[in-house]
Amino acid sequence: MSPFQSPLVDAYRRRTQKSARLAEQAARVLPSGVTHDSRYLQPHGIYVDRAAGSRKWDVDGNEYVDYAGGHGALLLGHNHPRVIEAVQKQLAKGTHFGACHELEVRWAQWVQRLVPSAERVRFTSSGTEATLLALRLARAFTGKPKIVRFTGHFHGWHDHMAFGVSSHFDGTATPGVLDEIAQGVLLVDPGNLTTLRDLLAGRDDVAAVIVEPTGGSWGQTPLSKEFIAGLAEVTSARRVLLIFDEVISGFRCSPGGAQTAYGVTPDMTTLAKILAGGFPGGALGGRKEIMDALDHAASAAAGREKISHHGTFNANPISAAAGIATLQIVAETDACQRANDYAARLREGLAGVLRDERIPWVVYGSFSGFHIYTNPEGRAVSVADIESGKLDYRALKAVSRDLITKLRLGMLVNGVEIFSWPGGPTSAVHTDDDLALTLEAFRRTLRTLREEGDIPV
Numbered sequence: 519m520s521p522f523q524s525p526l527v528d529a530y531r532r533r534t535q536k537s538a539r540l541a542e543q544a545a546r547v548l549p550s551g552v553t554h555d556s557r558y559l560q561p562h563g564i565y566v567d568r569a570a571g572s573r574k575w576d577v578d579g580n581e582y583v584d585y586a587g588g589h590g591a592l593l594l595g596h597n598h599p600r601v602i603e604a605v606q607k608q609l610a611k612g613t614h615f616g617a618c619h620e621l622e623v624r625w626a627q628w629v630q631r632l633v634p635s636a637e638r639v640r641f642t643s644s645g646t647e648a649t650l651l652a653l654r655l656a657r658a659f660t661g662k663p664k665i666v667r668f669t670g671h672f673h674g675w676h677d678h679m680a681f682g683v684s685s686h687f688d689g690t691a692t693p694g695v696l697d698e699i700a701q702g703v704l705l706v707d708p709g710n711l712t713t714l715r716d717l718l719a720g721r722d723d724v725a726a727v728i729v730e731p732t733g734g735s736w737g738q739t740p741l742s743k744e745f746i747a748g749l750a751e752v753t754s755a756r757r758v759l760l761i762f763d764e765v766i767s768g769f770r771c772s773p774g775g776a777q778t779a780y781g782v783t784p785d786m787t788t789l790a791k792i793l794a795g796g797f798p799g800g801a802l803g804g805r806k807e808i809m810d811a812l813d814h815a816a817s818a819a820a821g822r823e824k825i826s827h828h829g830t831f832n833a834n835p836i837s838a839a840a841g842i843a844t845l846q847i848v849a850e851t852d853a854c855q856r857a858n859d860y861a862a863r864l865r866e867g868l869a870g871v872l873r874d875e876r877i878p879w880v881v882y883g884s885f886s887g888f889h890i891y892t893n894p895e896g897r898a899v900s901v902a903d904i905e906s907g908k909l910d911y912r913a914l915k916a917v918s919r920d921l922i923t924k925l926r927l928g929m930l931v932n933g934v935e936i937f938s939w940p941g942g943p944t945s946a947v948h949t950d951d952d953l954a955l956t957l958e959a960f961r962r963t964l965r966t967l968r969e970e971g972d973i974p975v
Contacts, residue, residue, distance in 0.1 A: 522561050522923075524970050530561075530927045536577040537565040556589070556938045559784060560923055564930060569596035572948045574935070579918045582935045583952045583959075585888075585942030590736065590766045591791035593857055593886070594847060595947035601795045608839035611744055612830075621838035628845040629793070629803055634783045636803025640812055641833040645790030646674030648800040649728065652786050656726035656759045657766070658825055659808045666717070666727040666758075668708040670734035670911030673763050673788075678703055683735075684915055698827050708734060709741060709907040711748045718756040726759035726785075728893075731776035736766045736887050738939055739911040740904065743780050750782045760784040765791055765800070770857070770943070771885040773848050779885070792848070795840030798831065805879035853946035857886035860953070861944040864888055867957045876962050876971060880904060883972070889941035890925070892917050896974070921972055928963030 522527040531538065541562035541882060552558045564576040572595050574584045584596070589805040594601065608621070626639040642648045652666055665678060669687050673679040681692045682705045685855035691700035704724070706714050718724060729749065733740035753760040769792040777783055781897035786804035793801055802809075810816035831837075847853055865888050868881040880891040882901045891909075893899055894917060922940050929936050934956050936942050967973045 524924075526924060526928055526931065526966050526970060527561065529931050533580055533931060534562070534564055534576065534578050534761055538562050539567045540577065540775070554589075554715075559938075568802065571595045571597070572887070572945055572952050580930075580933070582930065582933055583948070583955055585934065585936045585944065585956075587937075587943040587945055588796050589791065589937075590943045591794070591796045592769070593770055593792045593853060593943075593945055595945045596796075598795075598844075598847070598947075600847060601840050604843035605797075605836055606841040608835050611835070613836055614834060615738060619833075619835055619838070621835055621842060622833035625833065625838045625841050625845075626801075627915060628726070628842060628849070629789065629801060632769065632778075632845060632849060633764075633787055633789070634774060634777055635785065635787045635805070636878050637806040638809035639801055639803045640809065640827065641829075642790075642800040642802065643798055643831045643834075644674070644800045645763075645788060646676055646800075647681075647829065648765065648788035648790060648802045649673045649679060649761075649763060650676045651802050652761050652804075653726065653787050654825060655786065655802070655804070655808055655811055656761065658811050660725040660757075660759060662723050662725040663687075663702055664704055664721075664724045665702065666704045666706055666714070666724055668729055668734065669705045670708060670739045670915065671728075671730045671763070672735050673730070674765075675729060687912070708739060708911065709745055711745065714749070715752050718752065718758060723759050724756070726761050727753050728761040728763055730767070731780065732764050732767050732771065732884055732887075734911060735939065736943070737884050738889050738941070739914050740882070740884065740907075742832075742905070746780050746782050750784070757784065761786045761788065763788050765789060766943070767885070768792060769848050770854060772823060772854050776885075792844060793841055794837040795844035796835040797834075797840045799834065799837035799841060851946075854886070856946040857944050857948075860946075860948045861886045861888055864944060864948075864953060864956065867953060868960055871957055871961050871964065875961065875968075877964060877968075883941065886944045887941065888938075888944070889939055892921055892925070894918055894921075921967070924967060924970075924972055925963060926964055929959050932959035932962050934959040 541551050550558050566574050567577045568575050575581050609764045628634045629639050669682050672683050677695045682693050684691050689705045691697050764775045764787050768789040771779040790800035811825045865881050872879050878893050880899050882904050883889050966967050
């Protein structure tokens with residue numbers, strides 16, 4: 519039987535008939551009917567009509583506890599009153615001035631106040647643009663061509679980052695990416711400082727190392743605090759720039775991101791998601807001497823060509839208004855800690871369900887995130903095994919897509935949306951009721967998957 523011909527999938531189809539009709543229309547105008555690969559779900563995804571706090575409702579009227587979280591952007595949940603008020607106030611004034619405005623200054627000041635590495639800030643429209651700009655600045659500042667990345671880490675979809683995440687672990691180019699660009703990026707297995715140290719010792723053409731400080735894909739392949747501290751020492755000793763990709767972890771691990779939580783200050787930091795309060799927006803922050811390559815007067819004084827950087831929606835006033843309101847809340851409240859605490863309780867609760875049901879999966883994660891490892895080989899695996907690197911990115915990403923799809927469908931049928939890892943980010947507004955509903959949805963889904971033969975008895 520096809521994995522998409524089962525009682526569980528039939529139940530999903532019955533609940534989401536309006537979504538199915540929209541998906542049919544979308545397939546005629548959008549490749550695969552989606553606008554983001556992570557939103558691809560068979561037989562179709564849900565189409566959301568509205569959201570508030572920790573919940574959202576689809577066009578069929580179904581209510582869900584939300585762990586997609588705006589792809590990690592919504593630390594404060596949906597439609598936080600202070601964020602909405604700031605946006606509505608700005609909407610009445612204008613959406614795009616094509617000129618400088620006060621909000622971009624205030625927004626950058628909040629970033630500078632919270633993020634230790636942000637001596638100067640440059641806004642972009644997305645996290646992908648921020649990482650692309652970081653690499654360009656690194657090469658210009660050092661005069662060196664190569665970038666080191668860790669296999670399995672995600673840094674956006676531009677050409678320098680479009681391989682070695684979930685495939686092409688050998689560093690070869692994915693379709694449409696020039697071989698010459700792929701050859702300018704050196705992939706290193708994460709978690710192994712000796713390998714990195716040996717690589718850097720044997721060459722003098724590396725401009726920077728870029729890393730997700732909590733581990734690849736928001737900690738799906740985790741890194742330890744000790745590794746990050748060692749990474750900073752190794753790069754500093756070799757005079758190689760260190761770039762933290764804090765697009766997800768920024769303002770989430772702590773108000774100052776992973777770099778504050780770990781006590782390690784990189785040379786540059788890429789930001790997005792929470793930065794703009796759920797609206798489009800990214801930024802690059804870094805040492806002044808590096809960021810001066812974008813500065814007209816500083817470049818002229820140094821006798822070098824300035825790096826050109828444009829972007830129609832850089833520091834858009836609406837995004838700036840939402841971002842300022844969000845960062846104020848992050849700075850002045852315990853929002854980060856509430857999200858972290860909820861995630862810890864959720865991980866513990868999900869693990870308890872697995873124990874009760876005698877299923878050898880593992881729930882793990884750090885800060886305000888959780889991951890579900892479906893352990894396809896049924897080995898004896900613990901959270902400690904994953905956190906210590908006993909299972910590498912190949913093992914952690916080698917999962918049955920059909921099983922994960924049915925897990926997600928089952929959770930949706932039971933009123934919970936999880937992200938495609940599978941797992942998700944938590945927010946500061948998830949409640950005890952959300953937790954209870956999530957655990958019951960997980961239990962029911964696991965039992966259904968077992969009944970349908972997806973999980974061995």
